[in-house]
Amino acid sequence: MMMRETMPLYKFIVEDIKEKIGSGQLKDGDAIPTQIELAKLYETSEITSRRALSELVNEGLVVRIRGKGTFIQLRDPHNTDPSEGGKIALEQIVLIHPSASPHLFNHPFYANFISGIHAACEEHDIRFQLLDVSESDGIESNPLVGAIVLPGAPGAQNIMISQLKAWKEAGLRMVLAHFYFPQLQIPYVIVDNLTGGYLATEHLISLGHKRIGIIVTGHSLMDINQEFSLRLQGYKLALSQHGIAFDESLVSVMEANEELEEMGYEGAKQLLALENKPTAIFATSDYKAFGAIRAGKELGLRIPDELSIVGYDDVIQSRYTSPALTTVNQNTERMGKRAVELLLKPWSEKAIEESFVKEEIVPKLLVRSSTAHYSAIR
The missing domain is CATH 3.40.50.2300 (Response regulator)
Known part of the structure; x- marks a missing residue:
């Protein structure tokens, strides 16, 4: 039996739900309590219950469906059986970024993000390519290509909302990363x-x-x-x-x-x-x-x-x-992997509207030597 005192509370919630899945108390498709309900159930804050839910999503054990709730998901998210959503296999994934932004990829945020995309693409034998937005003409016409889009970046010419709308209307299979526009109903993945x-x-x-x-x-x-x-x-x-x-x-x-x-x-x-x-x-x-x-x-x-x-x-x-x-x-390698996973899920207008709208990756605190206990006596 788990001891609540021996681990962070968000981790206790995650492990408790895993234990219930393992024992059969929670089955595939079962609803689990909301963020507010979990906070009350485990006598903790909503920030803690929110982090627990994010961890369960990151591990692929639950899926959030907007307006409906959070559900146990034990099926293979990459199942290619047409009865599971008619997923078309992708041959290539492109990362579309704003013009004049390649230098940003030297920052660990973007470098690790790209590493995560590359690793996930290799795992699924999918080609991966970086594309400046000016090189993306006609990308939406190929159903075997999925796009991860960086809509904006400091100091760069941002990708306009009108362009994102046009791609969506043309049926481009895409996921936004790092920035988001909820009104567009385009799936997105960000760091929390x-x-x-x-x-x-x-x-x-x-x-x-x-x-x-x-x-x-x-x-x-x-x-x-x-x-x-x-x-x-x-x-x-x-x-x-x-x-x-x-x-x-x-x-x-x-x-x-x-x-x-x-x-x-x-x-x-x-x-x-x-x-x-x-x-x-x-x-x-x-x-x-x-x-x-x-x-x-x-x-x-x-x-x-x-x-x-x-x-x-x-x-x-x-x-x-x-x-x-x-x-x-910021755990952006995980963000890159998750963006690929979202592109590989069953893709339809209904699925986009009902699910996969927002994914948040939980960052990690790294404690080193620049912080210490406060003492009033200096």
Whole structure:
């Protein structure tokens, strides 16, 4: 019998449901409790039950059907029997990206994402190719090609909504990645940035910090792009769940077209100039975190003894900074694999409308040396 105290609560929920599947209490097609119901049933928060459901989806044990609920799914998701949905075998999967964006693939977010797509394509013996949007003419006319689309990226010419609508109307089998447009009813897979922001902030709270600054990218507090806005929401949620009041003065908004160390440097200096300065900073990218570390050191603060810092992205340098950076790995290799899996599922207008609309990949917190327990005695 599982001991609830020996594992994280989200993991306990996952293992408990697996145990019920194994014992036959839950069978293929059975509905399971909603996110709210699971939170009540296991006496936990909705963020925990949401993460448990995401883990079960990622493992292919349940399927979410919009407007209906979450159901046990034990059949092979890649079954090619026509009676299971008439799936047409794909010969090729293309990743369509905005013009002038190939340099972005040097970032681990995209590099790992592509690795995940490549691995899944190799597993299913499907060719994989990168396509600039300008090279995608006529792609929708081939039923043996599936597309994973990156609609937008910082500093690039974004793929327009009108283009996505045209592809959908032409019947292109596609999945959006990283960005999404719910009104288009196109399946999409993203990293759960809200959970990522929550994990980073909750880690600092667990170490005793209550004055936690955050550095986000945007034009103003009211104008922050999709991913950073969700990380900020996760930050607010963690504070709220621990009874810590949100303080707008602890939010530093830095404007730039790409993530730069200087943003974190300036943002940290702003926060550390406060009369009641933070004891910890969540920089919403590793590059900003590197700048925050530099600013803290210049001000004579010992990191992590006098200032804890968390980053986001797990870029290669984060393992080797001094101190090594506590950060959030976005698990984008899994996102790439999942995008391929969605393309390989039975594909019809009805299936698109009823299911597979949204997939969220759960990120991972990596605890290193840049965070430590807060001590009021410095």
